[in-house]
Amino acid sequence: MIGYDEALVLIQREAKPLPVVSRTPVPGQVLAEPVHSGEDLPPFDNSAMDGFALRVGDAGAVAGGEFEVLGAQAAGDAQAVAQGGAWEIMTGARIPDGLDAVIPVEQVEVLARDGDGKPARIRLQADVPPGQHLRRHGEDVRKGDRFLAAGTRLDAPQLMLLAALGVPLVDVHATPRVALLNTGRELVDDPAQALGSGEIRNSNGPYLARRIEQAGGEVVLRQTVSDDAEAFFIAMEQARSAGAELVLSTGAVSMGRYDFIPDALRKLGATLHFHKVAIRPGKPLLFATLPNGALFFGLPGNPASSAVGLRFFVEPALRAMLGLAPERPLRLPLLGGYRKRHALRFHLKGHVALDGEGRLQARVLPGQESFRIAPLAHSNAWVVVDAAAGDLPDGALVDVYPPGHLLGLQLQGQG
Known part of the structure; x- marks a missing residue:
């Protein structure tokens, strides 16, 4: 033994x-190599609001200013060049060249409309500082950035990022x-x-x-x-x-x-x-x-x-x-202590929760016999007591592992 x-x-x-293979990204894969971006995210300056795009310069614009509405830009419209004035703009739409701020639609007064009922002249009802409500190109990820490290397990957020950056294949361990x-x-x-x-x-x-x-x-x-x-x-x-x-x-x-x-x-x-x-x-x-x-x-x-x-x-x-480094446990205080009867390393069905002050703590569940299945369904962690340890008092620090090495703890308050 x-x-x-x-x-x-x-x-x-x-x-x-x-071996390392190139695959279409799917949940559960583990990256063998880091992933670098081939483009900016966002790929162009765009509006964070439905409203009007303006040119305000370094000084900004002040409430009460009036602008002629000279164009409109919706999400998906190609690059446009503005010759001044205001442009009606939708969330996510590309900012026309020459404009540098956005005022939300609820902060303007429409003074006149054209024959189709579209705004033709507006008055600002709030100050507009430089760059307001702009999403700058590359503000999230810049071209050339390493945005996912080797050893990353792909799940929904990573798949979202890879899709946004147009990455069709990733290098993963088989x-x-x-x-x-x-x-x-x-x-x-x-x-x-x-x-x-x-x-x-x-x-x-x-x-x-x-x-x-x-x-x-x-x-x-x-x-x-x-x-x-x-x-x-x-x-x-x-x-x-x-x-x-x-x-x-x-x-x-x-x-x-x-x-x-x-x-x-x-x-x-x-x-x-x-x-x-x-x-x-x-x-x-x-x-x-x-x-x-x-x-x-x-x-x-x-x-x-x-x-x-x-x-x-x-x-x-x-x-x-999968090319991952050895796992490291959490160290958490043990609620209620534990009486250890043998000089063995114990792996105990446990439960981790937040106490009344929002601090994590672990406890050993009843029913530790090896034939018992029901406690597994009620556990959200493994509490490990080393072979060299003796009885543990309330509050003693213990090693705690989630149910699986690629799974996190599912927490709730103490009931």
Whole structure:
């Protein structure tokens, strides 16, 4: 049995960044290279208001001034040149050359209209300082700027920025392909099927599949396998054929009669790096490298053990494959303290919330047994207590991790 830090070193040694590929930007990708802008954003000076564009110079214009309306500019209109006067203008419309400020429509009095009812002469009802209500070209992003750094995960804001700047392709690390194998003859996949005596529903499968996707991986094979080495060998060949770069199994890694996976991996020629880690839950966890270079993680079958194995062992491997630096936890005060009974590293279902003064604090939820699923649904964080730590008093600082390494904490006030 080895410690967590030693296990993490072995994982990071084996997990190599995947090749860099150019792809159309989609959510979840992680940039392998920074992105530089090929143009200004905004691409031209435009109006921030519906109103009238004017030329006011360095001195500005004062309330009471009158202007003839000599033109109009709507969003999408091409560049225009103004010969003085005022131009009616819409939000986002390009400022005509020669004009340098905008007064909102509600701050003008229309003195006359033309035959079509359009404003022909206006009077200012407020002062207009130089540059008022102008969006300058390049004010958001300038041409040549590095506007997204390597290691950035693409989500809605980044996709908005890439679209605004006309970036059709980005350099990203290839998405890790993952095979998920749930072992156990007792498992039932169909939620509509009635359970037989001794059977349970496969809850690890949907949980882990979703978490793998949230961690940046792609599930290329998901299969339930009986407690049988030959069935396991067939599933492993299917994983290889699917191009899996990481294989994840649940169950059959402890010391019981049906815990066949360690011996099966040896028969496949895999290199076992460790089997059993000084943690709770999930101590029997196994990590190996397959003959084709794919990584293999064997997680215990209890739900909380599988969840911990994915979050603190598999996700660091996926992080390395995506070219990301090792994760760093938050340090938060622990509400209510924690009594620690064993010299192991504990990964505890936790909840982070804001106290009455708006400060973050964490607490350990009841129901830490590894078979319990309901507390996972009520948690929004993992509270980690190091192996060397003893009992923790109220207010002690602890390491806190969000549910996934690419996910943030979802916070609310203490209820």
